[in-house]
């Protein structure tokens with residue numbers, strides 16, 4: 139994992155000092171709330187419904203056990219004993235006191251962490267595949283490139299006050315697990331026939347009010363040029379992105395307005411200014427960054443393990459967990475394990491401080507002290523020996539971290555919604571829980587199989603509902619909370635945006651609607667089909683008919 | 699009173715900053731190379747306003763529109779080094795460059811206005827003036843010029859800062875050094891950190 143050198147340390151400490159001073163001036167009335175706002179946002183501090191929320195950066199999702207213990211410590215001392223993993227691979231604390239935020243940042247700095255650029259109209263934390271470096275289908279390990287870009291983007295002097303936030307995702311696998319088509323910039327790394335690393339640059343994707351999939355503006359950008367090329371992308375956006383209307387300010391609107399080709403041409407012109415200049419990344423720096431992500435010093439292991447096979451045969455609960463939560467690994471005898479933060483009855487992504495400590499211990503014992511956070515709001519232990527899986531499972535289960543539902547309907551992505559967020563139209567966490575309760579029968583859940591269900595409390599789409607196989611969106615209708623349901627969205631190589639099935643529903647109707655959608659699938663599917671495949675094959679109509687009843691139409695036709 | 703910092707010193711301002719009266723007439727303007735795309739309804743001054751604009755004696759910092767339309771009458775003063783031009787955040791450095799036959803260094807002073815500090819277009823304008831157009835003379839930040847942005851201003855190429863009236867100059871000068879070793883390069887020519895790391899005997 140990347141470790142700070144003096145340069146990184148100094149920068150983060152200087153940031154703490156700078157932030158403390160800003161906070162002090164704000165508390166003393168020297169810096170108005172309006173002027174403090176963008177500054178604190180660039181430091182991850184929102185003021186939300188109940189209290190400030192502090193969003194801590196987990197660069198490209200990589201976390202050490204030491205860092206996790208510190209997060210737990212902060213959660214205990216400054217919050218209410220828990221934290222929340224977000225879909226952007228960050229951790230959020232929902233209840234810190236404004237006055238404490240300087241101290242919290244100082245604490246974070248001791249473990250090489252910060253909250254820099256985790257919100258605000260700047261380049262945000264860069265996200266990637268949680269299985270980076272271990273995935274069998276990996277072509278390029280994206281992490282060294284993410285680290286190079288982390289440094290490039292941190293306090294970039296030209297782009298601290300963009301029209302709107304700017305999110306970059308990087309993938310380096312056959313199967314895209316970073317939703318690169320739904321980010322402001324998506325980078326897909328691959329190799330040419332000589333083995334050189336190239337990036338496919340996708341620009342202008344995003345969710346929110348106007349969901350759009352990105353367009354490729356460069357198909358083969360050599361890795362050395364990533365910072366200068368992205369400078370050019372950002373410069374065109376910074377100058378010409380709309381600033382009059384926050385809902386039209388993302389880069390996707392600009393790209394759409396002028397067309398991807400025109401945009402690409404302007405970027406290319408702009409790029410010539412810096413191309414091959416001093417910001418071009420050197421092999422030495424890439425090597426330095428890559429050295430931080432070498433494989434752990436893991437002993438060679440046989441590809442199979444008799445103890446594991448025996449436990450799997452004798453313990454159905456273990457076998458079940460393995461079938462959902464354990465994935466292949468590029469090295470024989472190892473597996474990548476996803477620990478679910480989606481048990482029924484807990485807000486998706488929430489984790490208590492006890493669990494954080496337990497998780498840190500498990501990481502130390504079974505996975506070289508490293509963890510990754512996934513955008514699905516779960517935690518990955520990436521390097522577990524096959525022979526250790528059973529013990530790990532026991533340990534995780536003892537702390538409620540072994541719900542065997544990864545990739546299943548109850549592994550819901552869900553934003554904080556109306557319980558915490560002041561922008562919400564509707565609550566989302568209780569909807570997630572009601573759905574989880576409706577699908578408590580594990581046999582049925584397993585029979586239904588892979589199904590991604592995502593919930594957002596408003597059009598801002600923090601819960602990625604647009605790319606959920608089933609997406610649920612909170613809408614406001616004359617002051618009461620309603621939910622719009624869509625199907626057919628998906629992430630991955632066939633990224634698509636879902637279509638709304640029809641008029642929206644009251645909260646208590648939602649689990650029933652999901653049940654009907656699932657029943658329709660179960661009746662119509664062919665043996666190999668996942669929910670999303672069936673939707674793609676038979677289309678919306680049968681699902682719609684089932685939910686709304688044949689030809690009867692509800693009186694209510696607004697879509698919220 | 700708004701103080702002027704040049705480099706790292708507070709200095710007396712020998713320039714008069716000329717501004718046009720606010721217009722309420724938004725013009726949907728497609729700027730520069732971005733045709734098709736309507737910008738945000740930035741106000742544009744009418745010909746009447748421009749010709750009525752009073753240009754005092756001495757060194758004057760003029761709006762781009764006034765310079766573009768009245769530069770014939772200003773030619774001698776420009777040769778005497780009495781004319782500076784400022785750009786608003788939506789205006790095109792290329793237009794200014796064109797009016798000077800590509801040589802921005804004929805002007806002793808260029809200003810860039812920050813109508814609101816969250817409007818970050820001026821940083822890119824500064825970068826473009828310094829790099830693409832090779833401008834070397836004084837580049838002055840105007841408008842919402844606040845302490846917490848000083849570091850960014852400086853890195854993007856500004857070397858003079860007309861502070862908003864409520865700002866304390868001393869603290870703003872201090873803020874120029876908020877960070878000792880930024881990661882990236884910029885117009886200040888600092889090598890990116892990765893090149894320092896690679897340099898023999900590199901240390902923080």
Ligand code: HEM
Nearest residue numbers: 186224225226320344345346347553554558559598599600
């Ligand atoms: C409670 C405080 C939060 C507030 C006030 C908030 C605010 C927003 C807003 C305004 C947007 C729309 C931005 C735009 O479309 O331009 C947005 C998008 C988003 N937020 Fe949040 N959010 C919050 C919490 C979260 C959490 C907890 C997560 C993760 C679970 C999250 C992840 C995202 C994502 C992934 C998007 C979509 C980005 C896109 O449009 O591409 N946010 N948020």
Ligand code: SF4
Nearest residue numbers: 553559562595596600
């Ligand atoms: S989707 Fe809406 S309700 Fe949910 S966290 Fe984002 S802004 Fe809040």
